Amino acid sequence: MLPKKVTIHEAGPREGFQFEPIVLPTRTKVEFIEALARTGLTDIEVASFVRPDLVPQMADAEELVAQLTPYPGVTYTASYLNVKGLERASKTGKLRLKHGLTISASETFSRRNQHADHAEAYLGLEKRADLFCSWGISGVSLGIAAAFGCNFEGDIPLANVLDWIRRLEHLALSKGLAPEEIRLLDTMGWANPRGITEAVEAIYTLWPGIPVSLHLHDTRGLGMANAYAALVLGVSDFDTAVAGLGGCPFGGHTGAAGNLATEDFVLMCHEMGIETGVDLDALIECANSAEILVGHALPGKVKVGGNLSRYR
């Protein structure tokens, strides 16, 4: 059941440089992103359009996007938490915006990350959906953050996640938007392979034909096992971050928080005969650069253990 090919959304420049305390110069980030674009990665999340007073690392989002050189076959994306951020991102004119309706299954995390309880967050999604409609968008992804558990609320039952997907689906359909993808985010690293399997199978049963994508963190060492559990079910769409950068600044983490490391995931895919389109050696160089930029060791393993092709 393994897919022949996976699509990787590289989240390192956005999620990583947002989590790290250091504020990197815009030019440095641009060069790093363009190096990633030369590895064969086709989808790179470059910035977050959020409040500069709360996330100063992302205060240069507009300037950064303005400086980016377009690469053939490479799409730059960005994240945003509300309509204002979405409008800022849209105005750059250089980003492929993800048309997503995403809510946190944990209300406490929603308050901390978006300053919105569930009712306010839902209202925000209605406004966002209206904006998508005014742009002539026809399809959206439905996303659930903290889909497996939360450092503030503990375990998140699968039934709650499925309920939220139903509500987002209802919202989308009521605005004439077709659900095109269901996205589960393990924002704080609570998932395990059994939980991944149960969630993906339930979604396949309830929403047949709609692909699932996963945003995984390796906070407790289970990121790669979670990815494998999903691959076995045919999931072929993953967010990862080079060198294992990343973590949500408002997730209440004690330290380890990074996303699944892109280069380790690419190695696993290649070793199992799954195409990624990525030049692993070039990506390992980017992972090494990332460590230099943030000034400390990052969790990715292949950059230390070595690409297997070196030994073949």
Added chain:
Amino acid sequence: MLPKKVTIHEAGPREGFQFEPIVLPTRTKVEFIEALARTGLTDIEVASFVRPDLVPQMADAEELVAQLTPYPGVTYTASYLNVKGLERASKTGKLRLKHGLTISASETFSRRNQHADHAEAYLGLEKRADLFCSWGISGVSLGIAAAFGCNFEGDIPLANVLDWIRRLEHLALSKGLAPEEIRLLDTMGWANPRGITEAVEAIYTLWPGIPVSLHLHDTRGLGMANAYAALVLGVSDFDTAVAGLGGCPFGGHTGAAGNLATEDFVLMCHEMGIETGVDLDALIECANSAEILVGHALPGKVKVGGNLSRYR
């Protein structure tokens, strides 16, 4: 197909303290091992009976075993590479010796690790089998080191591994020893979940009823995914090392070499409803101690990310 319960062989004190350049005082190692014994781990590999001139970290093997306090329900084991080491380990009278016939699928690694080519290594196993017979042992495990690949020889085809298992089986049976377990060691971190699946399924088909055990390294970040792939097939016997200590000193590693981290594996098992008998919080304390002992960060994740029970 997940097992209800797994057996964990804690390899940290042997494999970890052998790989680290620092030579720890015997008393320090004894205290660390006894702390592990109090976590609920039932099988702890405490030392390696190898040449003290080549592995000075293990020169105190006899003294260390002499100082160990027995704990109810806990078995101390040791490793050895030849008949001389086996006899030294046996003389301590305090170890449960693994009755194993293990060969490296890579001849280059065999030369580097055991100073024996395949013919010499096989002869050594014949002598070892004779010794087992003289002790009245009736069953043995058959082990293949470098079973998935080798930093010196590259990929190891599954057919070669199966051939070696057949030859070891023949050797065992010719001495009247029953094969009781087949052990695959991913000594240099070459395995991927697909390869694990293919190997375990082939062994189940060719040797039905004989359990498989795995010794996994996380050199390239795939250790946990490999463990999960095996759990799904019902494999319930794993070597791991607290904090992700470990690595073979003669494996030609570039840096990352540790075993699968015991505490991360225990977390995954518990989260999926698989019993380990281990107190995870006590084990995380041991992982933190291990870092202090070796004087640098070790790769285990849960010790940084935090046990999930803290947040429930």
